[in-house]
Amino acid sequence: MSINLSGLRFRKSLLSVSVISLSLTACLPQEKQDAKVTINKNPYPSTYKALAHQDTLFTNATVLTGTGERLNDTDVLVRDGKVSKVGQDLNEQGVTVIDLQGKWLTPGIIDVHSHLGVYPSPKVESHSDGNEMTAPNTSEVWAEHSIWPQDPGFQTARAGGITSLQILPGSANLFGGRGVTLRNVPSHTMQGMKFADAPYGLKMACGENPKRVYGSRKVLPSTRMGNVAGYRSAWLAATEYKRAWEKYEKDYAAGKNPQAPKRDLELDTLMGVLEGEILIHNHCYKAEEMAVMIDLSKEFNYHAGTFHHGVEAYKIADLLAENGNCAAMWPDWWGFKMEAYDMVEENVAIVDAVKNSCAVVHSDSAITIQRLNQEAAKVMYRANENGFDLKEEDAIKWITYNAAKSLGINDSVGSIAQGKQADIVVWSSNPFSVYAHAEQVYIDGAKVFDKFDDKYQAQSDFLLGQTKAGK
């Protein structure tokens, strides 16, 4: 039984429940136990259901698996929304056969850094819901509570092959709040898009943003050292909170009737990180700051997760790999602030070249998310011009498998392999060409987009009936 208590003043009214608990307790208590207080970790559960789908055999495609393999002239069988077989000359009865001669097939594209829905189009004040810029630590806010599912950007991203994406809150704060991973299906509720078993993410931000926002208000942090002091104070509090809950659990199990710690939404999130259930997604550009964040994670015994916008990740590629950190990067965004000045176009490739690395290409843009394949292509070609030997099967990982790993969903999506959920993009040609189109997009084996079939081109409520073209 899970009980949500926002304050201890409600506890007395639950005494009748505690009597039942008492009777179930094995050991003999010194006093009557109150109902056990537990935290409901999933109060806004996913209601996502795969769209209507049929079993399909894709034949004769150039398949990039997402795990470093290129399979020429290959067939992919999808049954019950999952990849059932990958091989040559597959013969199956009772399935729809789609001949992909000359076309390419990849896993669905995953963007680990998106603000669709929380900074939607149109960019009007009333829709600006992505950055709770009211305190340096807003771990208590959840991006999913800001999402407007009617953002037309979800449709355009789908046309670019995006099947899953993490929506993050903004980066004004040391702790910006929780991010959420979505399936990119049209829905009129956030829950209808929510990726069922994806772990939550916690957005943190290093560097210029927090110190600028709060420094200008004359509160901590106004410097980078202020940033770190802020993180340390928060993790200290979270460590104590976790200890209090552990003590409560232990005492309760021992048959005592301890008082449950006072619930704190901010600390719930941080405790989730300390328990390994919530993954860090840390906006952090600079090499020296990422190194500090890794040390910080060791000081408080959690994993520093994925560094986003890691413009200087190439300077510490070894350190990232040693500590199992993913780095999510742009191929070429730079210069908009000082911490983005040291861009190199080979950043992703340099990070990727290290053993046990996890290089990811991300967008942070409603425009760029529509062409993450081209973003990966830019890295691949620029790096190859400068001494690397990367191929399509390498570059696709940065926007599929590695992205899934960063989000903790690589067991179910991110690659074309037997048993994986059938998130698939059919490309008109080599997806690393500027002229390539995502022609068909599938999520859990269900077609969600078709470039040539209006039936599979969703339209947001917002645009319905007010655009001249009707779409």
Added chain:
Amino acid sequence: MNNNKSLTNLVGAAKATKKLSQFSLLALACFSANALAESVAITNAEVYTLASKGILSNATVVFDEGKITAVYANDELPEQLSVDKTIDAKGKVLTPGFIASNNLLGLVEVGAVANSRDGAAKKADITFDASLAFNPMSSLIPYTRKGGITTNIVMPKGGDSLFKGQSFAVNLSGDFDSVIASNNGVIVELGAKAKGSRALTLQKLANTLEDADKKLTAKDSKKKSKKEPKRSEVVVNALLAGEKPLLAKVDRATDILALLKLKARYQLDLVLVGARDALLVSQDIAKANVPVMISTIDNLPNSFDSLHGSLTTAAELEKAGVKVIIATSGESHNINQLRFDAGVAVANGLEHSSALAAVSANVADVFKLNSGRISVGKDADLVLWSNDPFEISTQVDTMWINGKQVSTKSRQDALRDRYTSESDMPRAYIK
């Protein structure tokens, strides 16, 4: 440099310099870097002339003293070429250098560093000449060259005034004499406003033009006024005389139509900038012969003024007969992606040749630049590409600005090399 300089003048000047160079090369070296440009023939190139000769295979382009002096199709090649240097293009693609526009290149080094920004000022008005602030040493410029861009139209953001100031043209040589033409277009911003009504800005624009027009007409019929016109009046008069384009930043179709009316009334040299809903009135724009400067990837309904932005806008405008200029969206640091944005437009229906023109010849036409095409007399702003310039796999092989080869090495390359080299010493020792 004056763009309207006649071809004979240019040729004359070139000949004079040639003589000088024979006389004393050293003295000349101190005089001007551009004068050192040698005569070069690029042979065996797939040449996209964007001029009457169209696309030529196995062609030869010759340039001397910064100007293109000959363009030979395969069967026109003379037996001997008298040039300092011959470059075998081995079938690679030669295009005019691309011309970017609608950005703050050379006016902003780092966006969030306030004192590295010169593209806007609260009090900037129609007379705002940001070319005075242009920095040819900006680290953005070598990086921009990587995109095959040889020329740029800088368009400052201005201030509170309806008119945001004037555009200027620069080449990307990085030399101190990079400004080709200052004050070559007047920027006005119309449409949705956070405070107040768009009607008032349209009204202000119309009134400004009407008042100036009345004054000019009165002057013609009566005695000349003794008063010197104000600096701002001189600029408005230049607009009315069609001497420079009015670059109107605008999105909504009704605003575009209002501008077309003003153009018809005062014979303005009008250019629409942004124009996200342009496809709704593409026929009107075409009929009025108004070029449109757009971002090809800006397809989201950012505001109620732009519910119809689409990846196919460029193609649809072109089909309607509109001259299109492709500009990158956003700020100045990634202008070198212009070629990919052109590629996206081609992937969405724009003819390849039209897309090329949209990043070269069309821009040159609007801003009266002597570049953007490969034909005799044009500036030798050229790019040799490893393949199709719009493809991501393609890279710039060699590029020339005013006939002088320029590097595409940037600060970014130095950083990459530093962090991909092995050394026993800290990386700071690797240079």
